[in-house]
Amino acid sequence: MTDIKSMTLEELKELMESIGEKAFRAKQIYGWLHQHFAVSYDEMANIPKSLKKKLEDYPITALEMLDVQISKIDGTRKYLFRLNDGNTIESVLMRYRHGNSVCISSQAGCRMGCRFCASTIGGLARNLLPSEMLDQIYRIQESTGERISNVVVMGSGEPLDNYDNLLRFIRLLTEEGGLHLSQRNLTVSTCGLVPQLYDLAEEKLQMTLAVSLHASNDEKRRELMPIAKKYSIDELLKACRNYFEKTGRRITFEYSLVAGVNDSREDALELAGLLKGLNCHVNLIPVNPVRERSFVRSTREAVENFKINLEKCGINGTIRREMGSDIDGACGQLRKRYMEKTESEK
Ligand code: SAH
Numbered sequence: 004m005t006d007i008k009s010m011t012l013e014e015l016k017e018l019m020e021s022i023g024e025k026a027f028r029a030k031q032i033y034g035w036l037h038q039h040f041a042v043s044y045d046e047m048a049n050i051p052k053s054l055k056k057k058l059e060d061y062p063i064t065a066l067e068m069l070d071v072q073i074s075k076i077d078g079t080r081k082y083l084f085r086l087n088d089g090n091t092i093e094s095v096l097m098r099y100r101h102g103n104s105v106c107i108s109s110q111a112g113c114r115m116g117c118r119f120c121a122s123t124i125g126g127l128a129r130n131l132l133p134s135e136m137l138d139q140i141y142r143i144q145e146s147t148g149e150r151i152s153n154v155v156v157m158g159s160g161e162p163l164d165n166y167d168n169l170l171r172f173i174r175l176l177t178e179e180g181g182l183h184l185s186q187r188n189l190t191v192s193t194c195g196l197v198p199q200l201y202d203l204a205e206e207k208l209q210m211t212l213a214v215s216l217h218a219s220n221d222e223k224r225r226e227l228m229p230i231a232k233k234y235s236i237d238e239l240l241k242a243c244r245n246y247f248e249k250t251g252r253r254i255t256f257e258y259s260l261v262a263g264v265n266d267s268r269e270d271a272l273e274l275a276g277l278l279k280g281l282n283c284h285v286n287l288i289p290v291n292p293v294r295e296r297s298f299v300r301s302t303r304e305a306v307e308n309f310k311i312n313l314e315k316c317g318i319n320g321t322i323r324r325e326m327g328s329d330i331d332g333a334c335g336q337l338r339k340r341y342m343e344k345t346e347s348e349k
Contacts, residue, residue, distance in 0.1 A: 008133075008134035008137065015029035022057050037141075038181060066142050069083045072330040074327035077327060079330065086135060091341055092111050092139070093158060102150075102152030102153055103151050105139065105151050107155070109131055109156050109162040111130075111160070112126055112159065113127055114127035114164065115194050118227050122338075125342065127164075131160070154184060155213075156190065163193045190210060190211040190212075195214055195230060195239045197238050197239060200212075200242040205249065212243075212255070213257055214243060215228070218270075219277055220273060221236055223264070227265070255283065255285075257288060260289050260290060260309060261300070262302065266309055274313065275312070284321065289322075
């Protein structure tokens with residue numbers, strides 16, 4: 004099956020030619036899919052019946068919205084979507100003064116096994132198609148009627164574990180003819196797959212790369228993130244330096260603070276030592292408690308002290324503002340609850 008919504012404009016032109024149609028039809032259809040968010044060919048008013056008939060062999064991938072939770076505190080919305088094959092994923096809309104940001108999933112589930120993360124508990128179900136990554140944004144923009152100005156690939160899944168689909172998604176999202184989002188308004192977050200980081204550097208994209216570090220030495224990182232058994236912090240930071248050299252883009256490091264595990268003054272100083280000389284920024288995230296795990300979030304004071312200690316060493320840090328804390332905790336929990344519910348109803 005050809006997933007028409009994952010095709011570039013060029014590929015769509017080739018498809019039109021192969022079925023005996025004029026190339027300009029490709030642009031019309033592309034616009035319907037990626038600007039008008041059409042979910043059926045019936046909606047495409049300027050497409051002749053004869054072509055619609057031919058296109059029946061190319062079903063349009065679209066997500067079904069199963070649930071929305073709206074935060075009473077800050078208007079953050081958490082969406083649960085159903086994929087064609089029954090898998091579910093979640094996405095989040097965050098409203099900031101500077102615009103609307105959507106956090107999307109790149110996989111259904113995840114196989115990275117980070118100890119504090121709910122998305123990984125049931126393992127990986129499957130990779131998402133480019134169209135399925137896009138449609139999270141399309142459905143949210145359509146349902147709110149508000150433009151999405153920023154996209155972060157920080158939901159469930161490891162984007163670099165779904166590398167080819169991620170790159171295609173980025174092209175479709177940022178090239179002309181679709182949403183045409185600036186690459187600078189896109190952030191991709193990774194747990195640090197080193198070979199893929201070298202490949203990505205060669206793409207010379209202008210997006211922001213966020214790397215989940217969460218610890219300042221290999222021993223601690225291995226306890227939190229199984230991927231650290233495969234690549235050392237040294238190897239990871241070398242790949243990050245290369246990424247900066249190739250793209251000129253400052254890297255963001257994510258650091259989730261867990262009480263008594265990685266939030267001490269020594270941890271901060273060790274982290275500052277690691278990052279010295281690297282053009283980067285540290286995002287400090289008080290860990291979100293996950294029901295199945297026993298991690299406790301650092302106190303507000305510990306988080307602030309951590310930031311101060313980093314800054315004393317010349318490393319900039321930001322404490323991530325908590326959004327939608329009333330609609331539930333960590334990433335992956337809405338999906339997980341839904342799966343438990345449907346399981347128990349069987
Ligand atoms: N796989 C990618 C992107 C998805 S997770 C990655 O690892 O970066 C997005 C961020 O949320 C990561 O930094 C991840 O480590 C963090 N995260 C996951 N669960 C969390 C939790 N319970 N509390 C705080 N941060 C969490």
